[in-house]
Amino acid sequence: MEQPTDSPGLEYCPVTAAVQAVGDRWTLLVLRELLMGSHHFNDIHRGLPGANRTLLSGRLRRMQADGLVHRRPGPDGRPGYHLTPAGAALEPVVWQLGDWARQWHFGEPQREQLDAGWLLWRLRQFVRPERLPDRRVVAEFVLHDQQEPPEHAWLLLAPGDISACHVHPGHDTDLWVTADLRAMHRLVAGTTTLAAAGLDLSGDPALTAAFPGWFAWRVPGTGAGRS
Incomplete structure (x- = not known):
């Protein structure tokens, strides 16, 4: 045989x-x-x-x-x-x-998976350009980790040009986003909600109010959004 x-x-x-x-x-x-x-x-x-x-x-x-x-x-x-x-x-x-x-088959982010640069790059891909203001907005992220000093990263949001930076972009910040680094990874991965992630927004009140609507957040358990 x-x-x-x-x-x-x-x-x-x-x-x-x-x-x-x-x-x-x-x-x-x-x-x-x-x-x-x-x-x-x-x-x-x-x-x-x-x-x-x-x-x-x-x-x-x-x-x-x-x-x-x-x-x-x-x-x-x-x-x-x-x-x-x-x-x-x-x-x-x-x-x-x-x-x-x-x-x-998915757990909490491990320490070696916490990467502020990669996180902002992925968040950049979630941006809904049609919802952005018609001018450049610089969002500075202050990302806290219990084992390390806070990391700073930036999103430059402008008509036709959305960039993620891990070094200062040379423009004044319009909006600050302070968050726990692990919570931000969970938010981008779609295992927690925006409300549960505990983002602290400060800066121009109109921008802080509009900020959540600029992104195609993953909605846990619904299949909505992008991975």
Whole structure:
């Protein structure tokens, strides 16, 4: 009797075919970055702690070969990576995996996972540009951690230009956001609510009132928002 092969490529099963195309860590995380609006190589790389540039280059080439991504000029004329119809169709799969993890396989952030720079980069991706004021707003985040001094990071929110900075951007601050670093990670991950995160907002009263509506916050347990 012939023994089964170890190669999944010979198994005629749609689940097997899907796992071959997207079933590794980095492909799914690159899909997440593209779905959240990162199209240039450096932007995708910034959202993937632990992935070196060589690994990312190889993964993008493989995703192009698999028909998930193509490289073409964007609206600004710069070449970038964009999802094909096949890649875009994976959006509900990516977010449902996050929902599953929140329910069954996700705990508190560990000390080595607390990263103010990554946090602000991810928060930048949650911004709803259509809800921002029609002028530049500089939001300074003061992030407290019991084991370390507070970290400062900034979001520059301007029409057509949203940036995250881990060094002072050279503009006066319009709005201060003071928060616990762990609570902010939980908020961005969608495991706590904005009210429970305990953000302390100060500065221009009109800006502090509007600030919560500038972001597509994840709503725990509802499937709403983005991972």
